[in-house]
Amino acid sequence: MRLGANLPRIGGYNELVVLQAVRQDAGISRVAIAERTGLARQTVSGLVGRLLDAGLVEAAGTEIIGRGKPRTRLRIVPSARYALGVHLDPAVATAVLLDFQGEIVDRLADAELLDADPFASTRRVAAAASALVSRNGVPPDRVVGLGVATPGPVDLATGALITPPWLSGWNGFPVRRELAARFGGEVSFDKDTTAALVGEMWLRPGSYAAGTVLFVYLGTGIGAALGAGGEIVRGAGNAGEIGHMVVDPDGPPCPCGRRGCLGVATDPAGLVAEAVEAGVLRPRPGPATPRSIDLQFAELCEAAERGAAGAVASLERVGRRVAEAVRMLVGVLDAGHVVFGGPNWQRLERYCLPACEAALARTRKRWPEPTVVRGTTAGAGVGAVGAAAMVLDERFVPRASRLHADFDADRGRALTLLTLNDVLNRFGSSGTPATKGTTPCTTIRQD
Numbered sequence: 001m002r003l004g005a006n007l008p009r010i011g012g013y014n015e016l017v018v019l020q021a022v023r024q025d026a027g028i029s030r031v032a033i034a035e036r037t038g039l040a041r042q043t044v045s046g047l048v049g050r051l052l053d054a055g056l057v058e059a060a061g062t063e064i065i066g067r068g069k070p071r072t073r074l075r076i077v078p079s080a081r082y083a084l085g086v087h088l089d090p091a092v093a094t095a096v097l098l099d100f101q102g103e104i105v106d107r108l109a110d111a112e113l114l115d116a117d118p119f120a121s122t123r124r125v126a127a128a129a130s131a132l133v134s135r136n137g138v139p140p141d142r143v144v145g146l147g148v149a150t151p152g153p154v155d156l157a158t159g160a161l162i163t164p165p166w167l168s169g170w171n172g173f174p175v176r177r178e179l180a181a182r183f184g185g186e187v188s189f190d191k192d193t194t195a196a197l198v199g200e201m202w203l204r205p206g207s208y209a210a211g212t213v214l215f216v217y218l219g220t221g222i223g224a225a226l227g228a229g230g231e232i233v234r235g236a237g238n239a240g241e242i243g244h245m246v247v248d249p250d251g252p253p254c255p256c257g258r259r260g261c262l263g264v265a266t267d268p269a270g271l272v273a274e275a276v277e278a279g280v281l282r283p284r285p286g287p288a289t290p291r292s293i294d295l296q297f298a299e300l301c302e303a304a305e306r307g308a309a310g311a312v313a314s315l316e317r318v319g320r321r322v323a324e325a326v327r328m329l330v331g332v333l334d335a336g337h338v339v340f341g342g343p344n345w346q347r348l349e350r351y352c353l354p355a356c357e358a359a360l361a362r363t364r365k366r367w368p369e370p371t372v373v374r375g376t377t378a379g380a381g382v383g384a385v386g387a388a389a390m391v392l393d394e395r396f397v398p399r400a401s402r403l404h405a406d407f408d409a410d411r412g413r414a415l416t417l418l419t420l421n422d423v424l425n426r427f428g429s430s431g432t433p434a435t436k437g438t439t440p441c442t443t444i445r446q447d
């Protein structure tokens with residue numbers, strides 16, 4: 001029977017389900033994994049054995065519960081695998097080396113890596129990424145790949161940027177192909193907002209397995225990413241381009257012909273120009289560059305921290321504008337989580353967070369499920385961390401979408417109506433029927 005050929009694939013999938021359970025809960029036992037995932041105990045034992053043999057997990061002592069025999073506690077081996085991530089932000093390019101646990105082993109931020117020549121830039125970026133591996137003594141064969149995140153929109157099919165702001169000369173540049181050629185390995189590619197959400201999901205395994213999560217990215221531009229049921233929602237590839245949502249009808253004019261679009265109303269370049277005009281900031285000599293704007297925007301935020309009235313008013317306005325966008329998006333999506341991140345998040349957190357909470361409280365006060373609003377776990381380098389996490393995610397996160405996609409490819413017809421639950425219950429791992437009525441993706445505990 002045609003489907004039988006897919007049993008090893010389901011076994012591989014279940015191996016990732018077990019790996020995910022160990023990542024989510026360091027010290028978990030085989031019995032607890034079986035309870036959590038709904039897989040049969042025997043199946044879990046076999047899968048754990050494979051993960052131990054592969055060196056991805058290790059024993060970390062034992063626990064004794066009741067009069068049963070001691071249970072071995074399992075944890076991830078952080079040095080088992082590594083991934084490189086590069087964020088090509090016009091203000092500053094960042095590269096990170098991430099271990100299997102998601103910890104940053106090393107990081108490099110360099111404003112000089114990118115210029116108008118994309119070929120020379122990618123050469124420098126690939127060299128910088130490789131240097132992170134060699135200077136930390138990481139065996140190259142443990143580095144599973146390199147991820148690259150760029151400002152959106154992007155062309156996922158060709159791995160190219162589309163009219164990136166501030167990166168003249170990069171329009172249509174096939175950055176994935178060029179980096180793969182220089183780096184000499186596989187390269188994962190996506191826009192930075194999406195990468196940031198992948199990173200957030202990798203660092204908090206299982207936290208967004210149910211419901212909807214909205215990631216709002218504040219950097220050189222503003223963008224969003226969306227996750228539902230633990231999967232990234234990409235649309236045709238560029239979901240989350242929220243820059244033209246009107247959030248302030250009295251705001252600045254937008255090139256699209258309207259006023260107060262989120263993009264222009266929160267654009268650091270516009271805010272800096274406004275502050276210079278109002279005498280809050282001193283003008284800087286020379287033409288504006290992403291770097292100079294970033295430095296001036298930092299000055300504006302510092303002035304606000306010191307209590308300079310004009311600066312505070314400007315950033316509070318930004319907070320309200322971002323909150324208005326979040327209020328509308330949460331209304332559309334019924335998002336249970338809103339996560340903020342990006343290079344400017346730390347600077348704007350004190351203005352955006354209270355404004356968002358207030359805006360959501362106004363409209364969703366008595367809703368049964370309150371929306372949780374928070375900053376990303378990945379910190380300021382979320383773009384690069386997310387880029388590295390994309391590499392790990394592609395290989396080590398059990399995603400129903402991939403299982404279905406593989407089936408689709410094999411069978412040449414859509415199987416999207418067949419739920420993962422059906423698949424696992426019917427075929428299990430290595431032919432062992434799984435416990436009925438559970439789906440590994442959704443039985444993972446929320447933390």
Ligand SMILES: [Zn+2]
Binds near residue numbers: 258
């Ligand atoms: Zn607009």
